[in-house]
Amino acid sequence: MSSLRITGGTIYDPANGVDGQVGDIWIVDGCVVESPSEEGAKADRTLDATGLVVMPGGVDMHCHIAGPKVNTARKMIPEDKRTADPVVRTRLTRSGTVGSVPSTFATGYLYAGMGYTTAMDAAVPPLGARHAHEELEDTPIIDKGFYVLMGNNHYVMKQIAADEPGLLKAYIAWLLHSTKGFAAKLVNPGGVEIWKSGGGNARGIDDTVEHFGVTPRQIIRGVAAAVDELGLPHPVHIHCNNLGMPGNHATTMETMTSLEGHRAHMTHIQFHSYDGDPDDQSTFGSRVSELAAYVNTHDNLTVDVGQVMFARTTSMTGDGPLGYFLHQVTGRKWFSGDIEMEAGCGIVPIVYKQKSLVHALQWAIGLEWYLLVDDPWRIAMSTDHPNGGSFLAYPEIISLLMDRELRREVLAGAPRAVADRCTLKELDREYSLYEIAIITRAGPARMLGLSHKGHLGPGADGDVTMYSPDDDIQRMFELPRYVVSRGEVVVDDAQIVQDTRGRTLHVAPDFDLDAVDDIQAWFESTYSIQFRNYPVGDHYLLDPLVVPTS
């Protein structure tokens, strides 16, 4: 039994209603426990947090950090790393490269160094699940998992077309079992299959996916319902059709209404909130106000933002036709990777510029989302790393949310039309530390259904981040004084002092075993690998944790 006492810190623990109270936190064997009642109780180690801001470890619920697409981006863009400061090998830690797509070891250290202790990769094709787990095993310190791409899966579409909700539900559960995945992800449902079978895309949620005879609307509703019935800890995670297209707000609104009350998480919502004519970039504008108003009044929905920051980065997506679109728009090198029966992929390097009307509006639209969703528990911080920007930009985003003058300064450096085409300049709201603690840890943990993450009450993982208060908010959040992961001090004054491995989080819902024969028959007639070689064995997961269904 090992114990750690963190004493005298100013605690922000929104899940337990703690808003800046001074107190102690006790961690025994990696978990937070009640402070002992007896006087003079001693811990194996005591950290003096007097004067420090204490929060639960950060939780990134949507990023791209492992698996085939991420690794392909690493391979494709060496120039991105050459100019970035590397992570240098130490006596305890491995070396790595950074840029917009850090290598695995660097990813773990950089998240931990920023006070984040959990991160979820948002898009893994099932056939690449074994690869993703291998990378996650080489991603130190943080706890992690991934969402499984299902929105263009042939079996999913066949069962929806055949009106077989039982088989659909069984398949989703079987697929999560087989991949050791955490949640169901839809990426441009139906549209990627249209792209794969001859080119093109779905233009709206009622387009028909030929050969399968289903629409995006049917896929969205079918999977959302199945996920609810399975009681998965996280609802269906939706990347809507028409990402990035001017005028796509209508598709986003239709997607939300098509759920008919089922739970859903709408991801990188910034990229789906645009006004304008799809064929004319100059008509680009914001429609956040009405979309946020809908979210505010529908508590089956949560969102993360997908904030765009002005920098060089990499667009990587399971949305194959989007990759092609970005390649045409930017003229940059392009990777596309179609995966049998399951998914697509697009990768294009991209530079977001403050002087670009479209890019600056994307930046402003992301901030509008943070400022227009009333309940911070319903919105999570994300850059859709690395799509809108690196996860390393979170401290800068925090500073923008806490300081309206800073936002206005940046806005002043953007093309003048930006301010006219969105509401940002009128938004005076400033986030408090308590609210920052919600959107960066407590909220995302709750959205993921992780009862042991994002808070500091008894039973929580002993993941704690301590910051030195600083007028420079960005610096404060970039350089935590201490980071504790499951009771172990892993970061002390910007140094990794313990190279822990972290755990893999996945789900294992119950399902009808009789469905497996049908799945196997379909699998064996279509895939290029053997059915028995598809499921990922337990030995690929280091210290796995099965998160229960409800």
Added chain:
Amino acid sequence: MSTPEPSNTAASAPTAPTAATASSSESSSELRVIEDATCTFCGCVCDDMELTVEGNRITKAKNACVLGKAWFFNHHIEDRPEALIDGEPAGYDAAMDRAAEILLSAKFPLTYGLSDSTSEAQRVAVAITDWIGGIVDTTTSVCHGPSGIAFQGVGEVTCSLGEVKNRADYVIFWGGNPAESHPRHFTKYSLMPKGEFVPRGRKDRTAVLIDVRKTKSAKAADHFLQVKPRRDFELAWALRALAHGLELDESIEETTGIKLEKLHEIMDGMKRAKFGVILFGMGVTMTRGKHLNSEAILALTRDMNQHTRWNAKPMRGHGNVTGADNVVTWSTGYPFGVHLGSGFPRFNPGEFTASDVLARGEADAALIIASDPMSNFSQPARDHLASIPSVVLDPKLTDTARTAAVAFTVSTYGINTGGTVYRMDDVPIPLRPAFESPFKSDLEILRGIESRIRKIQLADVSLDKSDETAAGVA
């Protein structure tokens, strides 16, 4: 876990590396059948092998091609010592001690090979190289390295082999002879199988072979284009021009060896296709132009997507060379030719690639895993490799193992040991070993070496100051 496994059939997931159902010692005469085993001989990584095992020998390999059969039948247990130190038989422990000593005392160690080993072992090899600050390079640098460089220039439009099987109605093989190098590629993935969108199989596909000579693969093709040697780039560029609707004159025949009329016929077919794929081999990457040839083919494929869907795929040779690319990339950020001697990864093919490093006489120790550079590198590179202490892991007593300071006899991946192998299309596939070997796996040996190196490094307080201050995450 409170929930049931998906089913016995579905989820008897490949388990730990020791999953072989019986050990060789207790089943010397017993006959066993291993289903869904994986052949790691070439980049096809066929995972539908049905192996019959008698004792410590595979006697039948159903579904295996001629190369696969040779692979399975020739890997039986040889009567050899666990290791050789300076040519003298030695035990594993002494050999691992000596290996760690050699690698730790080197100033410029080189790790090379890796493509015929599991990704689990590859990860440890990269870790060792990181801890000792060496170079890590793989056989990619002498096969499809130019395609990797081309990829960094123009990207790649590609797909998994099941996409080819299910959709491809126009297939071009370029600079390769799959009938002899990847014998099951035609039947399992690219030509013969019936697929979801090509229900009549071969009848629904048009096949083209482009090569400098008429190989056995030509029989399988509808069109054979005999390109003049060293003119692959020009041919790809001519097709790009036609794809863009530009005019070419008859002199293209003089340049490429192919009549203009034929090029038009091919391009018309390519544009009419619903889903085309170009599968290109080392005839493209290792001839004049090298990465420029790959780049031209990748660019042609990309351009064709303005008309219809086209994909390209390098035909990778070694069983897990694709895994090596992946492991080196996720660990360091770069695919091969990575220098870790400055404390962080740097990438420069030609400077940090093994054949070049050795030919310049630079490395002062080597760790060679599952590769035989002494039989295929240039003479200056071989001379230098023979002159420095090297640590070699190989199931066979290769020329490289013969010159090693420490040569480990290891078990064979996929036959004796489990683990993961990445097929040429980046699909990771688990291994189901057929019978146990008395020899340790690459993974076990490398872990032994790594733990020895780490023990010494962590005990050395002088490292504290020099390294720790330079580091940090902020």
